[in-house]
Amino acid sequence: MILDVKHLTHGFGDRAIFHDVSFRLLKGEHIGLVGANGEGKSTFMNIVTGHLQPDEGKVTWAKNVRAGYLDQHTVLEQGMSIRDVLCSAFSFLYDMEQEMNQMFEKMGEAGEEEMDRLLDETGTIQDLLNQHDFYMIDVKVEEVARALGLQEMGLDTDVTKLSGGQRTKVLLAKLLLEKPDILLLDEPTNYLDENHIEWLKRYLLDYENAFILISHDIPFLNSVVNLIYHMENQELNRYVGNYDKFMEVYEVKKSTVGGCLQEAAEGDRGSEGFCGKK
Numbered sequence: 087m088i089l090d091v092k093h094l095t096h097g098f099g100d101r102a103i104f105h106d107v108s109f110r111l112l113k114g115e116h117i118g119l120v121g122a123n124g125e126g127k128s129t130f131m132n133i134v135t136g137h138l139q140p141d142e143g144k145v146t147w148a149k150n151v152r153a154g155y156l157d158q159h160t161v162l163e164q165g166m167s168i169r170d171v172l173c174s175a176f177s178f179l180y181d182m183e184q185e186m187n188q189m190f191e192k193m194g195e196a197g198e199e200e201m202d203r204l205l206d207e208t209g210t211i212q213d214l215l216n217q218h219d220f221y222m223i224d225v226k227v228e229e230v231a232r233a234l235g236l237q238e239m240g241l242d243t244d245v246t247k248l249s250g251g252q253r254t255k256v257l258l259a260k261l262l263l264e265k266p267d268i269l270l271l272d273e274p275t276n277y278l279d280e281n282h283i284e285w286l287k288r289y290l291l292d293y294e295n296a297f298i299l300i301s302h303d304i305p306f307l308n309s310v311v312n313l314i315y316h317m318e319n320q321e322l323n324r325y326v327g328n329y330d331k332f333m334e335v336y337e338v339k340k341s342t343v344g345g346c347l348q349e350a351a352e353g354d355r356g357s358e359g360f361c362g363k364k
Contacts, residue, residue, distance in 0.1 A: 087112055088151055088268055088296055089134060094143035096133065103129055105320040107143070111268065116290070117298045118307045118329060121317030127300045130317070131155070131270055154266035156274055160257055162245040169241040171256055172227045175263035179220045186211040230259045233285040234278070251277035262289065269297035275306055304329055
């Protein structure tokens, strides 16, 4: 299990958003988080990422899980180019390379025992760099930049000169390059044209890790998720399948509940219970 949310309750002022909500995310699940505006989808994302503390409940992440959140309000530093931001997705690998190079420098003065230790450690780091395709970073950056239309802006452009929509595209590209254990995506298709959306769709379909997606783009949502969590009336309910499957089950559920309420309003309360219940 990657993420476990238990008995979550939260509100703003007198308005309750969630009441005793629980949620579990397993490895490889592709989840669509849906609900009407104001039901708390973005609030839920902010709580699980730690940007917001719930009134009650517990959020537990598995150890050593890397979560990536598309936060469209992230501030980008002046002087950084689009290329710099994208390459920062691999900062942990650059740090490892620097550590390895420092070890190589120490080898010139190392004794036999120290040399053996340094050789073992540099070998381990080299293996990790190879596993993460460190020497293909430039190729990866170019590929994602081209797929999301960033090359047209010029990869050496200072990010502070970009519009809000362009900055969001840069942040999305960086997040995809990081390839975290779980992607948390809030309206990722905003500011993307049809070709970019099609590429992102293929990317998510092939994504072996888990993700939680909020999107008003129903065809896009429908094509990439295999589970739906629906927020309504302070509850969070799970449905297996894509968005179309969810709507089928939800409409049946709604009509059944509606029928029960109608029967309750018109029936004899002293006789047998409503909807087959006693």
